[in-house]
Amino acid sequence: MTTLAPVGSPNAPEAIKDLIGIGIGPFNLSVAALLDSMPKMNATFFDQKPEFVWHAGLMFPGSILQTSFLKDLVTPVMPTSPHSFVNYLVEQKRFYDFMAGRFNGVSRTEFSAYMTWVAHRLPSTRWDSGVREVSFDGEAFQVELDNGLKSCARNLSVATGMKPNKPDWAAPHIGPTCFHAGDYLHRAASFSGKRVTVIGGGQTGAEIVLDLLTAPGREPAQVSWISNLPRFSPLEEGGFVDQVFTPGYVSTYQTLPRAGKRSEVAGQKLASDGLTPATIDALYEEIYRRKHLANAPDTVTLLPGRNVFALDRDAAGYRIHTDVTACQTAETVSADVIILAIGAKPSLPEFMAPLRDRIDLDPAGVPHLSQDYRMTFDGPSENRIFGLNMGLASHGIVDPQMSLMAWRAGVIVNALAGSQVFDVEPGADIISWPRLDQPVATSLEQAAAAG
Template sequence: MHIKEHVDLLGVGIGPFNLGLAALLEEGTNLTCRFFDQQTSLRWHPGMLIDQTDLQVPFLADLVTFANPKSSFTFLNYLHEQERLYAFYFFKRFDIPRKEYNAYLQWAAAKLTSCQFGVRVDDVEYDETKKHYLVTCTNNQNETKFAVTCKHIVMGTGSVPLIPGSLKDTVSGEDLVHSSEYLQNSEELKRSKSITIVGSGQSAAEIFYELLEDQDQFGYELSWFTRSAGFFQMEEGKLGLEMFSPEYVEYFHELPFSKRKEALPMLGGIRNGVQVKTLKNIYDLLYHRSIGLGHSPARIQAMSELDDIKRFDATTYELSFTQSQTESSFTHHSEKIVMATGYEPNVPKWFHKMKEDIIWESDTEFAVELDGRVQFKEPREANLFALTNVVHAHATSATNLQLAVQRNQRIINQVTGEETYPISRGNTFQQFF
C-alpha cells in the first residue's frame, strides 16, 4: 500500500480533545501532524444542541486558554472574528450556549490545516524495527486506501451511546431514542401520546425540561424515571471545583488502582448530576403547570431500575421497573422512550489487537501514564497516547474540557522532550498530598 507521508504525530478522531491538541501543536511546535476523523465534518453532540442549553464549564475552558491565553484559537478570539465580542460582554454570562460552543469548534477545525475529515483509520500496527506506527486509512469520499507512518499516535475516539443490556433489541428504532439523537427525533416524539425519559444526568434533565415546555402544545403524557437515589444537583461549590485541578489529577493518578476505583463513586457529585439552574427551571415550570390541575403534570420517580421493555399493544410498550429500596416491581406504559443512559468508551479494534502487549489494571482498563501514554510490557520509543477509556487513571480530567487542555500540554511536553507548555502550579487552596 502506498505510504502517503510520515508525520511526527497522528491523532485518530477529532473531538474537542484532539482539536485542542492540534491547535496547541500548530502554534507552539514545529512538529508535523495529522488528525483524521471518519465523519465528514465536526459535529459535537448534535442531538443535544437544544435551544438555551449551556455548556457545563465556563468559556475559559475552551481549546487552548489554560495552556496559552494568547492563542488565536481562544473562544474570545472566535467571538472577535465573528463580531460577537460586545454582544457576549452584554450577555454578562460566564457560561456559553452549547450551540455557540459547537460553532466555535467548527471554526477552529476549519482554521487547522492538520485536521482532515472523511478519513477512516482502519488499522494501526507498530513497527518494532523502524520504531514507528503504520496507520492504514480509507478516504470515505472515494474509498481509496492509503497509509501514513508516524512517530506517535493519539487515540481520541471518544465514546458511543450506551443502552444497557438487551433493551435496545426489544424496541424499534423509531420508538426508542438515545439522548444523543434527541433533536433529530424530537418532532416525532412530540406527536406521540406518551413519552418516557430514563436517566438522571444533565442530558435527561434538559430533555425533560424541553418536553415539559412543549407539553401544553402537544398534550402528551410525560414521565421521568431513574435508578439513582434521587434527582441531585451537580456540586458547584468553589472548594469542590478544586477537584478539577492539575494538582488533584496528579494526586489521584498516584493512588493504587484499588484506591482509585474506590474514589470514583465519591466523585459522582462533582462529575455527574444536574446543574442547579436546570433543576430550578424544572421545578418552577412544574409548579406553574400544576396550578388548577390538582396533580403533577408529569410523573417523576427515582430509585427505579428499568429491567425490561416489551410490546404492550400496537402503539405502546410496557416498561418493567424495580424500586430499589422496597424491592417491589411495577410497570409503566409509554409510546416513546428516551434513554439518557450515558456513553461508553469507543475503543477501536486496532487497539484491541495490541492487547497482549499492553499492561492492564483490570480486564477492561489499561495502565496509562499521567500524560496519557499507554503502558506497554516492553517500553516503546514511539508513544501511543489514549484520551479514551481513562477515567480509572485520570478521574475528573478524563472527560472534562478544561483539564483536557492540561493533558494536551503534558502530551506535547512528552513528545517535544521539553516544557513547551509549562503546567500551572499552586492552583488550589486545599492540599491533596
C-alpha cells in the same frame, strides 16, 4: 523508511508523521490547536465526519456549557494562542456584546461554533476520514482509513469519545422507538399522543425532559422520567468543589490505591453529573405549571430511585421493569418511546483490534494510562499511543470533562516533544488532598522538626 500511500495522494511515498490523531472532538482538537504553534511537529488529525460537529443530537438552543469559556482549547496552557475563545469573539466582532451580556455561562451552541471555527482553520485536520484499522510495523503505526487511503506516524493520539452504555435489557430493542440520547434531536420531531419515557437522571436526561415538555410541536401525551438515583440532584458547585478540576488534584489522585480512586470518583458524582440549576428551575417551573395551573398533572411522572432491570414489548407498547430501591419491590412503567440517557463509558475503539493484545487493558477492556496519558504498549518506547477520554480510573472525575482538556493536551504535547514546551506544573493547592506518597501529618512534622 515506511513508504505507504499518503492520504490524498495514493501513489507517492509518505514520510512518517510525528503524530496521527484519531477523532476530532474537543479533546484532540485541543492537542491539534497547541501543536499548531510548533511548525516542526508534523501531525495530522482524522475524523469520520464531513465537518466538525459537537454532540449535534443534544444541541438544545438554551443549553449552557458547564465549564468556563476560559477553559477553552488552549488558554490554560497557552493564553497567547490565536485559537482561544476570546480571540474567536474578537475576530467575530462580538467581544463587547458578549461581555455586556454578563452571561452566567456561554451557550453550548456558541462554544460549538467556536470549536468549529478552530477545527476548520487548522491545517492539520482532515474530514470524511474515518479510521478503519491501526497496526504497527515495528517502526510506525499504520493507519488505514475507510476510504482505503493509508497514513503512518510514530505516535498516535486516540480520542474517539466514549461509547454509549447499552445494557443487555436495552440492546435487543434499539431502533426508531428506543434509542440513545445522543440521537435525540435527530429523531425528535413530534411525539404527538405518545407516552415517552426518559431513562437516566443526569443533565442529558433533564435537558431531554425539559425539551419534551416545552419545545413547540413535540406534544407527547405523557412524559415519564426514571432515575436510579434517589433524587434529581443539582450539580455541586463552588470554589472548593471545583478544586477537583485542577492539575494538582489529578496528581494527588494518582497516588491513591485502586480502592481509594474508586471511592473518590463515586463521591464526586454530583460535581460532574448533577443537574445545572437553570435546567432544574425551568423544569420545576413547567411541572408546577402543569400540575397546579394547567390542570394537566398526569402528563409528567417523575420516578427517582428506580433501577431498570428488564424491558419487553407487546401490542400495547414497551413495559419497563424497575426495582424500586427503597421499597425492594418491582414496578412497571409503560411507554411507546424510550430514550436512553444512561451515559457512556471509556473504551478502546474497534479499529485498535490489531494492537489490542499489545496494550495493557483493565478487566473492562480500557487501557491503563500513565500520568502523561500513554497506554502501556509493548512496542518501542519512542512509539507512544496516547488515550484521551479513557482515563476516568487513572486520572479521576475530571477526565471526561473539558475542564482540564487544554492542560491534558499540554501534557501530551510535552511528552511528544520530550521537553516542557507548556507549563503544566500544578500550582500550590488550596486543599490538602489525601495522597499516599506525602501524608500531610508527616510533612508538617518534618517542617516542625526542621525548625
